[in-house]
Amino acid sequence: MTPNKQTYREATSKYDPVLGIECHVELNTNSKAFDNAPVQFGGQPNSAVTPTSAGLPGSLPTLNKKLVESGIRLGLALNCKIEQDSFFARKNYFYPDLPKAYQISQSNKPIAYDGYLDVELGDGEVFRVEIERAHLEEDAGKNTHVGGADGRIHGATYSLVDYNRSSVPLIEIVSKPLTGAGDRVAEVAAAYVQTLRDIAIALDISDARMERGNLRADVNVSLRPSPDAPFGTRTETKNVNSFRAIERAVEYEVARQADVLDSGELVFQETRHFHEEDGTTSSGRPKSDADDYRYFPDPDLPPVRPQIEWIEELRATLPEMPAAKRKRLRGEWKFTDLEMRDVVNAGALDLIDATVTAGATPAAARKWWMGELSRVANNEGVALAELAVTPLQVAELQGLIDSGALTDSLARQALDGVLAGEGDPAAVAESRGLVVVSDDGALTEAIQTVLAENPDVVEKIRGGKVQAVGALVGGVMKLTKGKADAARVRELIMEMLEQ
């Protein structure tokens, strides 16, 4: 794995990169694509298996209607046409984790075709990625090689096969070649997959978690000398499993191919593997266009002919798509572009939306989720949505501040209690004895103590440096364990110093 001679930017200034992405989305149906075994992540190997998903002789597939429904809904969300005379085909090939020695997939009549997805980059620039097709298929099982280094088959003494994943439903979305993105092609690749994920989640057809393999992307890259030249030879980097990795893989591959072409060599058509540790790709197996899977319609399954009425029914129930929702909320909330982008990147959009719905102002909701809660989530290494606090509780916390029952500082302490599972904010405030000290007598006593301890600060303020009062307010807050009303403390200090 030698480093590239030129950078990604140098490469994109010389060549026109062409991008194609194939995404596999694992669906969250209750049962498998072609039999009634449950879909489950992990679990005892081969515990979610019927004769059909084990491919036993005599077993037959039956179609899960939810699979077709998910395909149509995703197709509609991707602005696709829906095929009304679709069918399932057999894709014949031998592999130990493919129990029937064929995969049931769709061939030349996928359920959805000819669509597009508008992808927005960080700075708001939009690229339209055209979609060739979205087709339905089943997953294969999983091999575990025992005895080889890093679980690889090479050197393994035996292999274990787990069919829990066999026949788990998948949708494969194939983009058309995207051209003209120039040095933004890597960003587009990552943003495209991210947008697809958001849509799958909004449709509730998949958990779409890349780290679990619910969402897998194969990235095709080729270079050509100019936009009017024919496409160059492409490589396919398989199973890149994070958005950042997609971006890096494209960057590396563009620069690598530019090096190859610059030196007068030819790019090999092959699959490649991405390496997280150094951001490089390495050669996998050669892949020719002549793979002969001997597709033919699966005679065990009748054709799929979704009625127009059903399609329209599904169209009517589509939720608001994430991009449209972002656009609407940005307008409603009056966030700046930068604020909005941070919110989206933090995965806080829906949480803020729910917090606003529960009664908080957009600004307050954003302050909580992007501030204190982001800090906690970051410390604990979890996503915002996984924190043990609901948008309703956040709105309640803010309400306690607005009504003067808690100060910001007390509210943060109340949040600690909520996160620790002690109950709703008001209850936590009560049980933890979080009460604002607004009794001027008590405050005056504390202020006098602080003034006596900080004669130099007092001098500064009297000398006109009014902003130095913050230090004194802080001292009082510390002394009262955060229970004081900071605004009132400031007022009292100023009054006392003017005397």
Add this chain to the structure above:
Amino acid sequence: MSDLIYKSALEMAEALQRGEVTSAELVNASLARIAEYNDVVNAFLTVDEEGARKTAEEVDALRAAGEELHPLAGVPIAIKDNIVTEGLDTTCASKILAGWKPPYDATVIAKIKEAKLPIVGKTNLDEFAMGSSTEHSAFGPTRNPWNTGLIPGGSGGGSAAAVASYMVPLALGSDTGGSIRQPGAFTGTIGVKPTYGAVSRYGLVALASSLDQIGPVARDISDAAALQELIAGHDELDSTSLPADPADLQGAIEDRLAQGGRGLRVGIVDQFLGEGFQREVQENFNRAVEDLREAGVEVVHVSCPSFDYALPAYYLIMPAEASSNLARFDGMRFGLRVVPDVPNPTASDVMKATREAGFGDEVKRRIILGTHVLSAGYQDQYYGSAQRVRTLIRQDLDKAFELADVLLAPSTPTTAFPIGARIDDPIAMYLNDVATIPANLTGVPAMSIPNGVDDSGLPTAMQVIAPVGADDQMYGVGALIESLVSKRVVAPPHAIVISEGDAK
């Protein structure tokens, strides 16, 4: 008691209900007959004495306790060994599956078990149901009970021979291109291919999914009807299973016999007359048609020109689907595994060695043919055009059924031929199925009925072919033919004719 073994299944059932015999006695008689003749006939690959006796005892106990039972409860049955039976070997007569005990039951087996018919064993077949003589079994050929020097037909030779030799009154077969009807014709038994989808295929080890159909083998039509009623019906586990409720076949038989030939119009398919058909086969067919005419049936001639292309179309579609269906036999999960003697064998090495050792020549021939016809560049030329022929045949049949209620044709071009006569000539072997194949390509029901004997005393047979879903009509006409031709039909010999050199 000794004569009971020669009775029909319904006669046995009546005797059971009247308390004249017990199921245990019937099963014992069946097992004794198998013990006496199976060494020569080789109809059974597996005999399940224990299981059959257990079911029989259970039936007898339930009957003694006055329980309501299925009419056929207690009547022994045999199962073609490509139908999955939980815990009992299912080999498809292939080395690659030798010793495989499935962990589940085919839907038809579940129904048979629920109705409590003792399953006495699994019958021989051409390996994976590929063949027309049962000579392609990895466990030796089955012999024809009429004369053990002859083939019993294929691929369901085991089921046909088991019924023809009175080892059991009933058996299940599978018919992809004639594998129930053609051995029926060669052994003088009734063989029925129901409408595609009328009987669930779940648990039938697939040869060609769009053509395969499980059906009954019996010695008379009423028995076949009773068995088909038992196994038919919609099955959620089979997406190609028909939604309709199974037809009242026994009722249709009674109605037709009461009505005679009146109001019935039958069509003679011109394409199945003349050239290539043995003289006596043709003569007996003509006589049966004459009998029908005399009984008041209107006889018309219909032409189905596309039938001339049925055989070639079949021999493209069948191997194409078979090549895919048989790909799962790779030595990875069940059955035979051969690890070749090479350093660091790969999964691919194991698959190749297993398939090389596990499959017989005919199976390999069809896998190679099927792989070729599906391969890039040839798919439309072969598989695609075969599918178009299929559509033409369906259209021809639709037109024919506008002119006639059912169609008639000989079941096979010839009577049973000697073992070994065609084994080295695949094309000659394939020609046996010329008259049975159109029904599989179109999904229509068809049955084979004995209609006389040839000059050597071997059975000849004819088919009744009905429109999709008209199984009841087919059974009615079949019963009428059975009653009309009975005077010329010879029952299978009680004493099996053992040809020279075949003695145990």
